[in-house]
Amino acid sequence: MTPTQLQNVSEAADDIRRLIAQGDLPGASAALTPLGVPEVVELVDRLSIEDAAIVYRLLAKSRALEVFEALSPGTRGDLVQALRNVEIAALFAEIDPDDRVWLLDELPASVAPQLLRGLTRQERDLTSGMLGYPQDSIGRRMSPEFVTTHPRLTVAETMTRIRGALAHAETIYTLPVTDGGRRVVGVISLRDLLAASDDDLVADLMSQAHLAEVTEDAEAAARRATDYGLLALPIVDREQRLVGILTIDDAARILKQAESEDAARQGGVEPLRRSYLSTPIRRLVRSRVVWLLVLAVGATLTVQVLDAFQTTLAQLTVLALFVPLLIGTGGNTGNQAATTVTRSLALGEVTPRDLFRVLAREVRVGFFLGLLLGALGFVLAGLVYQWHIGAVIGLTLVAVCTVAASIGGIMPLAARAIRVDPAVFSNPFITTFVDATGLIIYFLIAKAVLGI
Structure with missing residues (x-):
């Protein structure tokens, strides 16, 4: 959708919110008339689910079905729960079997039997057969309605x-x-x-x-x-x-959903089922709070490391100044490696069997990155403070970058090997792990070089 179309949809959404609040449904219906199906879909995604349900009821039946089929699975699920039972049954009977399964995956399990009972026997058998396949299998996303031919036919x-x-x-x-x-x-x-x-x-x-x-x-x-x-x-x-x-x-829709989930989980949040602007605040909070709690608990490792080396810090307080630099560099290096390997996994360029090849490559990449950053850290820290401080910073950057790139590279592969989403094992956990190990490396190198 072009920027001009998005601007038109944004303006239409503001108008329709105002008209609905005023109770002017004929005016809201008139505002919908010039919009095409893609624009109505974008509009529904921008509205609260209550307003979206009202807008949906204002659409002509044939247009409403087109809009419903173009909505994301999450939006469909929310819309169905906001509509009346009669409207739900009519929608459910009209859409294709694969779209029905997408929809049922977004609804509470108790709703499925009620919706299936409203179908003809043939449609119910097609839909129930797809529901029998594993949750993330292609059997739940395929279409059972197809045309075939035979080699001996003309x-x-x-x-x-x-x-x-x-x-x-x-x-x-x-x-x-x-x-x-x-x-x-x-x-x-x-x-x-x-x-x-x-x-x-x-x-x-x-x-x-x-x-x-x-x-x-x-x-x-x-x-x-x-x-x-x-x-x-x-x-x-x-x-x-x-x-x-x-x-x-359908293949493009599967990949779009998968990439949205990966992007969200790499950032430490659960994927949203609807667009950001139409997602309720409580759902945004719920999508983030669990990961924040998990990472906060993981961050206690960093606190424990600092506590264990407090004597070292007390003897040379200048070391504390470089802690944010070192753990930040390590976390960024690990995240870069994890993002690259996760993407390669998704494209089929690497598999868990390539773990040692990936490890060998990331060790070298991390080492060379560490050399470049370490040389710069050595010169700057040496000029501003003392050369033995510069040596500590330079050596630590070499070691931290090497370890971080190695961990970041193999963690997505290990996740795939144990059948866990690689995105979950990526950036948030890598950052927490590298923070703790980076500090340990830093203080051990400081004690060895400075003799404290």
């Missing part, structure tokens, strides 16, 4: 299949090719079908298929789909039988 017969499935198929631009046992033997694009003759066989036109198993991690499958530029990725069970497809737009 182009004309395949086009007839496509026309008959236009009303319910998730996509028609890439078709899985299956044999008699529903096993995927290839894929064919609509472009190739349109370019071929009616009598050509699918077997002569199809290409090799990239597949994902239904229990595979959703983010990994989505990453592969986008890396290969696939419009649709067939999802299969253990016997390679087709059970669904992942479209490129």
Whole structure:
């Protein structure tokens, strides 16, 4: 969305808040009329959930469904809880099975049976089947509504299949090719079908298929789909039988959510389910307070280290002046390494099996960074204070940068190996750990060099 469009939405949000507060619903409805679906989605994200529910009720039915499908899962969940039961049931029946599962994952567990009962038997079976897969698997994010063809069918017969499935198929631009046992033997694009003759066989036109198993991690499958530029990725069970497809737009949505979660957790907060401006203050507090408490407890390690070396500090108080510099440099170095490796993990460039290769690289990177910073610290501290103080600062920077980069590099890999989100193990915990170890290194080097 362009800056001009965002400005228009911001102005419209202010107008609609005022009109709703005045009870002027016809005026609010008129203010919504010139906005397109993307702008209404942005508007809903900027409003409180109570005002968003009122705005949603003012939309025409067909437009309301388009808006609902474009909302984020978190916003959908909040909106559903703000609407009446009749409205919820109607919405739930209209959206696709994969969108229903996204929505149910955002709602209390007690709501699911009530919503499922309002579906037809066929739609209920499709949705319930997806809910049976693991929480973070691609089976919960795929679409079970797809069109297939067979290697021995002609182009004309395949086009007839496509026309008959236009009303319910998730996509028609890439078709899985299956044999008699529903096993995927290839894929064919609509472009190739349109370019071929009616009598050509699918077997002569199809290409090799990239597949994902239904229990595979959703983010990994989505990453592969986008890396290969696939419009649709067939999802299969253990016997390679087709059970669904992942479209490129759903893959992009999975990756967007995953990257938002990683970015939040690297900063020591829980990800927000809605946009920042429309998130209640109590939810913002709740998303941050747990991590602050955990990190505050972890920071007591730093206090314990300072207490253990208080005699050293008392003998040479100038050492205390450099504590913020050293622990800050160590924390920043570790965070840089962790961010780089976490990103490489997400892109599939490294795996936990590369732990020792990553460690070897980060030891060297940290050492060279330490040499550069240590040389500068040695000269500045030596000129301002004394050269033996400069030596302590220089040697400490070399050691701290080496340790911090090494820890920052291997911690995300260790997290992935034990099936924990690497982002959780990254910046906040690394900073706390490096603060404590950096101080220990600092005071040990000071005692050795200064003889105190």
